[in-house]
Amino acid sequence: MGRLRTLPPKFYRRPAEEVAPDLLGRLVVRELEGERLILRIVEVEAYLGAGDRASHAWNGRHTERNRSLYADGGVAYVYFIYGMHFCLNAVTGHRGNGDAVLLRAGEPIRGAETMLEHRGLRRTPRPGDVAGGPGKLCQALKVDRDFDGVALSRGPLRFTEGEPVSAEEMVTGPRIGIGYAGDAAAWPLRFSIRGNPHVSRPRPRGG
DNA sequence: CGGAAGATCCACT
Protein backbone atom coordinates (compact mmCIF):
# COMPACT_ATOMS: atom_id res chain seq x y z
CA MET A 1 0.00 0.00 0.00
CA GLY A 2 1.32 3.43 -0.89
CA ARG A 3 1.77 6.48 1.22
CA LEU A 4 -1.52 7.58 2.69
CA ARG A 5 -2.16 11.21 3.44
CA THR A 6 -4.16 12.31 6.43
CA LEU A 7 -7.50 13.86 5.54
CA PRO A 8 -7.32 17.63 6.13
CA PRO A 9 -9.87 19.51 8.28
CA LYS A 10 -11.36 20.92 5.10
CA PHE A 11 -12.51 17.42 4.13
CA TYR A 12 -14.97 17.44 7.02
CA ARG A 13 -16.31 20.96 6.53
CA ARG A 14 -19.15 19.91 4.27
CA PRO A 15 -22.67 18.62 4.94
CA ALA A 16 -22.64 15.35 6.90
CA GLU A 17 -24.68 13.53 4.23
CA GLU A 18 -21.91 14.39 1.77
CA VAL A 19 -18.97 13.53 4.03
CA ALA A 20 -20.47 10.22 5.16
CA PRO A 21 -20.30 8.31 1.84
CA ASP A 22 -16.95 9.95 1.16
CA LEU A 23 -15.57 8.34 4.31
CA LEU A 24 -16.22 4.82 3.03
CA GLY A 25 -12.96 3.16 2.05
CA ARG A 26 -10.89 5.61 4.10
CA LEU A 27 -8.61 4.36 6.84
CA VAL A 28 -8.67 4.94 10.57
CA VAL A 29 -5.15 4.82 11.94
CA ARG A 30 -4.70 4.32 15.65
CA GLU A 31 -1.24 4.53 17.22
CA LEU A 32 -1.24 2.63 20.49
CA GLU A 33 1.78 1.63 22.57
CA GLY A 34 4.08 1.72 19.56
CA GLU A 35 1.75 -0.36 17.41
CA ARG A 36 -0.22 0.88 14.43
CA LEU A 37 -3.79 -0.39 14.20
CA ILE A 38 -5.67 0.22 10.97
CA LEU A 39 -9.33 -0.15 10.06
CA ARG A 40 -10.91 0.47 6.68
CA ILE A 41 -14.23 2.26 7.08
CA VAL A 42 -17.02 0.10 5.64
CA GLU A 43 -20.15 1.53 7.29
CA VAL A 44 -21.16 5.02 8.46
CA GLU A 45 -24.23 7.05 9.33
CA ALA A 46 -24.83 10.78 8.95
CA TYR A 47 -26.52 12.80 11.69
CA LEU A 48 -27.87 16.14 10.61
CA GLY A 49 -27.91 18.40 13.65
CA ALA A 50 -30.82 20.39 15.03
CA GLY A 51 -33.34 19.24 12.43
CA ASP A 52 -32.64 15.55 12.92
CA ARG A 53 -34.63 13.91 15.68
CA ALA A 54 -32.08 11.08 15.89
CA SER A 55 -29.20 13.49 16.50
CA HIS A 56 -27.86 14.50 19.88
CA ALA A 57 -28.10 18.02 18.49
CA TRP A 58 -31.85 17.67 17.91
CA ASN A 59 -33.73 20.89 18.43
CA GLY A 60 -30.48 22.73 19.06
CA ARG A 61 -29.87 20.97 22.33
CA HIS A 62 -26.59 21.85 24.00
CA THR A 63 -25.44 19.74 26.94
CA GLU A 64 -22.18 18.91 28.64
CA ARG A 65 -22.00 15.63 26.77
CA ASN A 66 -22.43 16.94 23.25
CA ARG A 67 -20.28 20.05 23.48
CA SER A 68 -17.70 18.86 20.94
CA LEU A 69 -20.48 17.99 18.49
CA TYR A 70 -20.77 21.71 17.79
CA ALA A 71 -17.10 22.24 17.02
CA ASP A 72 -15.77 22.94 13.54
CA GLY A 73 -15.57 19.83 11.38
CA GLY A 74 -12.49 17.65 11.77
CA VAL A 75 -12.62 16.59 15.41
CA ALA A 76 -13.97 13.51 17.15
CA TYR A 77 -17.24 13.35 19.04
CA VAL A 78 -17.16 10.35 21.38
CA TYR A 79 -19.96 9.46 23.74
CA PHE A 80 -20.79 6.69 26.17
CA ILE A 81 -23.94 4.66 25.61
CA TYR A 82 -25.91 1.80 27.14
CA GLY A 83 -23.72 1.76 30.21
CA MET A 84 -20.82 0.01 28.47
CA HIS A 85 -20.08 1.21 24.97
CA PHE A 86 -18.50 4.17 23.24
CA CYS A 87 -19.37 5.54 19.81
CA LEU A 88 -16.97 7.49 17.60
CA ASN A 89 -18.15 10.27 15.30
CA ALA A 90 -16.35 12.62 12.97
CA VAL A 91 -17.75 16.12 13.45
CA THR A 92 -18.62 17.68 10.10
CA GLY A 93 -19.69 21.06 8.77
CA HIS A 94 -18.99 24.21 10.69
CA ARG A 95 -18.97 25.41 14.27
CA GLY A 96 -22.43 25.49 15.78
CA ASN A 97 -24.09 23.14 13.28
CA GLY A 98 -24.01 19.92 15.31
CA ASP A 99 -23.50 17.68 12.27
CA ALA A 100 -21.52 14.45 12.49
CA VAL A 101 -20.83 11.07 10.92
CA LEU A 102 -20.96 7.96 13.10
CA LEU A 103 -18.42 5.23 12.35
CA ARG A 104 -20.42 2.03 12.50
CA ALA A 105 -18.02 -0.58 11.20
CA GLY A 106 -14.48 -1.14 10.00
CA GLU A 107 -12.55 -3.89 8.27
CA PRO A 108 -9.29 -4.83 9.99
CA ILE A 109 -6.30 -3.98 7.79
CA ARG A 110 -3.49 -4.12 10.30
CA GLY A 111 -3.22 -5.19 13.93
CA ALA A 112 -6.26 -7.47 13.81
CA GLU A 113 -4.90 -9.73 16.53
CA THR A 114 -4.34 -6.84 18.91
CA MET A 115 -7.80 -5.46 18.19
CA LEU A 116 -9.33 -8.85 18.83
CA GLU A 117 -7.53 -8.92 22.18
CA HIS A 118 -9.01 -5.53 23.01
CA ARG A 119 -12.41 -6.93 22.22
CA GLY A 120 -11.98 -9.70 24.75
CA LEU A 121 -14.00 -12.25 22.83
CA ARG A 122 -13.72 -15.84 23.95
CA ARG A 123 -15.40 -17.42 20.99
CA THR A 124 -13.99 -18.20 17.55
CA PRO A 125 -13.77 -14.94 15.61
CA ARG A 126 -16.19 -14.33 12.78
CA PRO A 127 -16.30 -11.50 10.25
CA GLY A 128 -17.46 -8.37 12.03
CA ASP A 129 -16.17 -9.49 15.41
CA VAL A 130 -13.28 -7.04 15.34
CA ALA A 131 -15.13 -3.84 14.46
CA GLY A 132 -18.54 -4.77 13.02
CA GLY A 133 -20.48 -2.21 15.05
CA PRO A 134 -19.91 1.23 16.58
CA GLY A 135 -19.22 -0.12 20.07
CA LYS A 136 -16.98 -2.87 18.78
CA LEU A 137 -15.02 -0.40 16.69
CA CYS A 138 -14.25 1.78 19.69
CA GLN A 139 -13.31 -1.18 21.83
CA ALA A 140 -11.01 -2.56 19.12
CA LEU A 141 -9.18 0.75 18.80
CA LYS A 142 -9.33 1.59 22.51
CA VAL A 143 -11.17 4.82 21.81
CA ASP A 144 -13.01 6.35 24.75
CA ARG A 145 -14.18 9.74 25.99
CA ASP A 146 -10.58 10.92 26.23
CA PHE A 147 -10.78 11.35 22.46
CA ASP A 148 -13.84 13.56 22.61
CA GLY A 149 -13.06 16.84 20.85
CA VAL A 150 -9.65 15.69 19.61
CA ALA A 151 -8.52 16.58 16.06
CA LEU A 152 -8.61 13.72 13.53
CA SER A 153 -5.88 15.16 11.31
CA ARG A 154 -3.05 14.55 13.78
CA GLY A 155 -2.20 12.60 16.90
CA PRO A 156 -2.81 8.96 17.89
CA LEU A 157 -6.14 8.76 16.04
CA ARG A 158 -6.10 9.82 12.40
CA PHE A 159 -8.24 9.36 9.32
CA THR A 160 -6.37 8.94 6.05
CA GLU A 161 -6.99 8.54 2.36
CA GLY A 162 -7.84 5.10 1.02
CA GLU A 163 -9.10 3.38 -2.08
CA PRO A 164 -12.17 5.21 -3.37
CA VAL A 165 -15.53 3.47 -3.24
CA SER A 166 -17.72 3.91 -6.32
CA ALA A 167 -21.47 4.52 -6.16
CA GLU A 168 -22.04 1.00 -7.44
CA GLU A 169 -20.13 -0.47 -4.51
CA MET A 170 -22.20 1.55 -2.06
CA VAL A 171 -25.44 0.70 -0.27
CA THR A 172 -27.74 3.35 1.19
CA GLY A 173 -30.48 2.78 3.72
CA PRO A 174 -32.10 3.92 6.96
CA ARG A 175 -30.05 4.30 10.13
CA ILE A 176 -29.90 1.69 12.88
CA GLY A 177 -31.30 1.82 16.39
CA ILE A 178 -33.21 5.08 16.16
CA GLY A 179 -36.80 3.91 15.97
CA TYR A 180 -37.79 6.70 18.34
CA ALA A 181 -36.84 9.37 15.80
CA GLY A 182 -40.15 9.57 13.92
CA ASP A 183 -39.86 10.50 10.24
CA ALA A 184 -36.09 10.85 10.57
CA ALA A 185 -35.80 7.11 11.25
CA ALA A 186 -36.48 6.45 7.58
CA TRP A 187 -34.04 8.93 6.14
CA PRO A 188 -31.44 7.20 3.92
CA LEU A 189 -28.39 8.27 5.88
CA ARG A 190 -26.69 4.93 6.40
CA PHE A 191 -23.94 4.11 3.93
CA SER A 192 -21.99 0.89 3.64
CA ILE A 193 -19.82 -1.03 1.22
CA ARG A 194 -21.90 -3.56 -0.68
CA GLY A 195 -21.38 -7.13 0.39
CA ASN A 196 -18.63 -6.34 2.87
CA PRO A 197 -18.74 -9.02 5.59
CA HIS A 198 -17.58 -6.64 8.31
CA VAL A 199 -20.65 -4.42 8.03
CA SER A 200 -22.80 -4.58 11.16
CA ARG A 201 -26.17 -6.26 11.25
CA PRO A 202 -28.72 -5.94 9.91
CA ARG A 203 -27.17 -6.15 6.48
CA PRO A 204 -28.64 -3.83 3.88
CA ARG A 205 -30.79 -5.62 1.31
CA GLY A 206 -29.20 -6.23 -2.02
CA GLY A 207 -25.77 -6.38 -0.46
C1' DC B 1 -33.70 14.16 43.17
C1' DG B 2 -35.54 10.08 40.79
C1' DG B 3 -36.82 7.71 36.83
C1' DA B 4 -36.29 6.45 32.25
C1' DA B 5 -34.02 5.82 28.06
C1' DG B 6 -30.27 5.06 25.10
C1' DA B 7 -26.71 6.13 17.60
C1' DT B 8 -25.14 -1.56 21.66
C1' DC B 9 -23.43 -6.18 22.29
C1' DC B 10 -23.48 -10.94 23.70
C1' DA B 11 -25.14 -15.33 25.29
C1' DC B 12 -28.63 -18.31 25.03
C1' DT B 13 -32.74 -20.79 23.01
Place this chain on the structure above:
DNA sequence: GTGGATCTTCCGA
Protein backbone atom coordinates in the same frame (compact mmCIF):
# COMPACT_ATOMS: atom_id res chain seq x y z
C1' DG C 1 -35.22 -14.00 18.07
C1' DT C 2 -35.07 -12.58 22.83
C1' DG C 3 -33.52 -10.70 27.12
C1' DG C 4 -29.99 -9.06 30.26
C1' DA C 5 -25.95 -6.29 31.31
C1' DT C 6 -24.74 -1.71 32.92
C1' DC C 7 -24.46 3.42 33.91
C1' DT C 8 -24.20 8.03 32.14
C1' DT C 9 -27.03 11.57 30.74
C1' DC C 10 -31.05 14.13 30.61
C1' DC C 11 -35.44 16.00 31.92
C1' DG C 12 -39.35 16.64 34.66
C1' DA C 13 -41.01 17.30 39.30
